[in-house]
């Protein structure tokens with residue numbers, strides 16, 4: 417680029433201040449210097465504050481501003497110049513129309529357009545872009561769409577995220593305390609539980625003091641609130657389960673994103689910890705909502721139950737209507753248990769007292785008499801087809817053992833990347849064999865022949881392939 421072709425919208429601050437000062441007396445309308453548009457005038461105790469939007473060839477320059485403060489008493493004027501350099505030849509004519517830009521934005525993030533305008537994005541090579549605002553239902557997003565190509569340059573949430581804190585079990589008190597003798601005692605808190613509570617950071621919260629954030633949204637009755645975003649409850653208080661689910665869903669989604677996936681249930685998962693007194697929890701695909709029952713130990717006091725249910729939400733997001741057949745239903749239950757196993761592996765010791773393969777160690781104390789107390793295990797010995805019982809949770813143990821073996825052959829990160837990647841290709845009514853072949857193919861594509869062979873070995877051992 418030749419120096420002569422470089423353009424800049426910046427004029428000197430001295431010129432501008434001079435223009436402002438040379439304007440009419442205070443009572444008259446404020447002067448509007450060239451390249452700036454008056455946005456608003458605010459009146460404070462000590463003076464007036466004129467805010468200007470920087471413009472370039474008549475278009476707003478994103479983020480560029482200038483403010484002029486006039487002290488009422490002395491008449492002194494100070495200026496803060498927040499204008500930004502606009503370099504390069506920005507032609508203020510859009511090749512891409514507003515309709516196409518809006519369509520690009522909706523394709524990227526969904527939702528409905530609330531506003532669109534042509535802007536200049538400043539920088540070393542300034543760009544003409546459409547600024548499109550979207551309401552996606554659980555977020556408000558600002559997208560910049562290149563006005564030459566129609567490509568989305570940037571997408572950001574306009575909702576301020578805050579961190580809070582709260583007390584949780586992580587994953588559950590049986591594992592943390594290495595104590596298989598714990599009792600629910602009708603939801604009573606007691607000293608024995610004290611060392612089982614962890615104080616954690618609640619990330620991704622929307623401003624507003626509720627347990628609503630980027631990846632989890634509390635829809636429980638009498639939902640707890642905190643103006644300071646501190647959510648400390650014990651297990652006898654209804655707020656405790658609400659915090660448990662918020663935290664463990666959010667951690668799950670943050671882990672998924674750390675694997676590189678940006679489109680695996682990447683939205684605020686709605687959940688309820690109230691209204692169901694059964695000893696059961698479920699994901700409802702018709703409402704995209706998780707409900708946690710309070711029978712026996714409150715289900716949401718055990719993170720492994722929360723993660724199991726999130727597994728259903730993950731698969732339903734990846735494959736609309738997933739789990740419509742007997743085997744795909746079992747794959748759904750098996751994956752939920754496996755997801756609980758994988759998530760728990762990051763926070764659980766694998767001991768003789770509480771083997772990592774034991775799922776829902778705490779919830780299960782209410783309905784099992786042998787130790788360790790397990791809702792199910794992921795290290796069973798059942799094989800397809802001889803051990804198929806025709807019940808999705810039971811048959812899910814065949815699937816979860818296959819995933820367990822992949823995890824232990826390849827490690828957590830590779831196993832989870834392979835399994836999540838493969839699930840995008842599962843049919844809603846997939847079979848053990850078809851799903852196994854997708855996993856082997858994903859392993860081959862992501863990590864090569866040795867990883868594919870490890871998956872084949874694990875799934876062959878279960879009789880699937």
Ligand SMILES: [Ca+2]
Pocket residue numbers: 603651652653656657714717
């Ligand atoms: Ca409770």
Ligand SMILES: [Ca+2]
Pocket residue numbers: 695696709710711712713714715779782
């Ligand atoms: Ca329960």
Ligand SMILES: [Ca+2]
Pocket residue numbers: 591720760764771772773774775776777
């Ligand atoms: Ca466990």
Ligand SMILES: [Zn+2]
Pocket residue numbers: 724725728748749752
């Ligand atoms: Zn389930």
